[in-house]
Amino acid sequence: MTDQVGQLPTGIAEMQAALQQQFAGVSDFILKTARLKCNGQPVLYAYLGVSVDEDKLIREVVQPLVLEADDMEQVRSLLESVQGGQLDRWEDILRGMWGGNALMYMDKEPIAYLLDTSSWPSPQIKEPENESSLKGARSGFTESNPTNLALLRHHLPGEQFVQKQIRTGPGGKIRVTMVYLPDKATPESVELLLDRINKIEVPSVLSMGELAEQLEDNSYSLFPQFLLTERPDVAAIGIAEGKIALLMGHSSQVLLAPMAFLSFFMSVDDRSMRWPVVTFFRLLRFVGLLIAIFLPSVYIATVSFHYEIIPIDLVLSVGKSLERVPVPPILEAFFMEFILEMLREASLRLPPKVGQSVGIVGGIVIGQAAVEAGIVSNVMVIVVALTAIASFIQPNQDMAAAVRLLRFPFMIAAYLMGMIGIVIGFMVLVCHIASMQSLRMPFGSPLFPIRLGKWSSVLARLPIGGFRRRKDSER
Structure with missing residues (x-):
């Protein structure tokens, strides 16, 4: 046996035991032995099946060694022709295998050979429809667990993952794969998540959404506490930052945990664009968040209780648009919001080309007809349209859905108590996020608890050089 850092084992048996210990739980780890034709010396070869072209390995390396090579000179010449390097340190061997190379080791040799026989899977070159990107990768996860694991390794080459296969539920019918980096993920989070998975008692979990509901801290909250993604680059970024990934064989989604509230407003494009552009769009998302939640309620409170804060010229315009409307602003808002949600749902269920037409034409026709019929005012149509646009810019669909639902209780509070109701609702919302x-791990971090040193990296993105200097100063 050997340490994870240091010299190689000195024999086939020790090398085999060390590899089996290191890759315990890795479903596609393959280890085999053979004997050289020239002298009968035992050799060991090991690899991760999804990351290696097995046919090439057998055809170009194993068969010639076992059936053709007549002396050690031919053996070494053959290995050098397909090698990725001759290594004598354990950590280099592991890094190479995680990077997609096969390992070849001859008994009692002081070195091992890495063979460049990598063959990463070619996923369907289809970007997830719900997570489009301007500059990110154009591939997505599949419904094959080994393929998804290989995609993660491909995006983080050389990283030594811990991979655990977990069977849970009655009869062990639910299979979950946990992936994380041991030097990044906190042991407490790993143990807690593992414990929650083992305590699942439902007979089946058919989707990642169901799994997230079984594992989250607060099932009654509107806010998602785990991130569900179909993008390998997003999952790889999360793992590199210390998050834990969960995979299921029949799902094309990966669950990342733990998450913070503000993390749901980050986009994968943030890492591909210039820092001033990223900072601008990130601040725009936060402004859009406030508009999506508060704009309808602020309008209702203003026209119902606080019309004196509106400029005189605008008061006349708003009053003229309201004089033909027989219902209070709260009913106007609810009517338009429900129509908008129905159009959104209809556009999702219909074929893409038809759905887009229904959304655009339906919004224009219904909005104009409602104004002409005196059911809603012109200003309310503008308010609802701005609110919808603000909710569309949110990068995460689960969080965007929670934001859309939040505006309804705020509208009720505004109609009953005006601005005071909005302030009370805002305080309740802040307390809820701070307690989650x-x-x-604190869901509201770094806002709650307050960590001023981390605000700059959340609300804006510094230049790479500035980010490194800030990291060095924190040390």
């Missing part, structure tokens, strides 16, 4: 946890 994701795997017992």
Whole structure:
């Protein structure tokens, strides 16, 4: 046996035991032995099946060694022709295998050979429809667990993942794969998540959404506490930052935990664009968040209780648009919001080309007809349209859905108590976010608890050089 850093084992048996210990739980780890034709010396070869072209390995390396090579000179010449390097340190061997190379080791040799026989899977070159990107990767996860694991390794080459296969539920029918980096993920989060998975008692979990509901800290909250993604680059970024990934064989989604509230407003494009552009769009998303939640309620409170804060010229315009409307602003808002949600749902269920037409034409026709019929005012149509646009810019669909639902209680509070109701609702919302946890980590971090040193990296993106200097100063 050997340490994870240091010299190689000195024999086939020790090398085999060390590899089996290192890759325990890795479903596609393959280890085999053979004997050289020239002298009968035992050799060991090991690899990760999804990352290696097995046919090439057998055809170009194993068969010639076992059936053709007549002396050690031919053996070494053959290995050098397909090698990725001769290594004598354990950590280099592991890094090479995680990177897609096969390992070849001859008994009692002081070195091992890495063979460049990598063959990463070619996923369907289809970007997830719900997570489009301007500059990110154009591939997505599939419904094959080994393929998804290989995609993660491909995006993080050389990283030594811990991969655990977990069977849970009655009869062990639910199979979950946990992936994380041991030097990045916190042991407390790993143990807590593993414990929650083992305590699942439902007979089946058919989707990642169901799994997230079984594992989250607060099932009654509107806010998602775990991130569900179909993008390998998003999952790889999360793992590199210390998050834990969960995979299921029949799902094309990966669950990342723990998450913070503000993380749902980050986009994968943020890492591909210039920092001033990223900062602008990130701040725009936060402004859009406030508009999507508060604009309808602020309008209702203003025209119902606080019309004196509106400029005189605008008061006349708003009053003229309201004089033909027989219902209070709260009913106007609810009517338009429900129509908007129905159009959104209809556009999702219909074929893409038809759905887009229904959304655009339906919004224009219904909005204009409602104004002409005196059911709603012109200003309310503008308010609802701005609110919809603000909700569309949110990068995460689960969080965007929660934001859309939040505006309804705020509208009711505004109609009953005006601005005071909005302030009370805002305080309740802040307290709720501050009290939430994701795997017992503060969900509102770095806002709650307050960590001023991390605000700059959340609300804006610094230049790479500035980010490194800030990291060095924190040390």
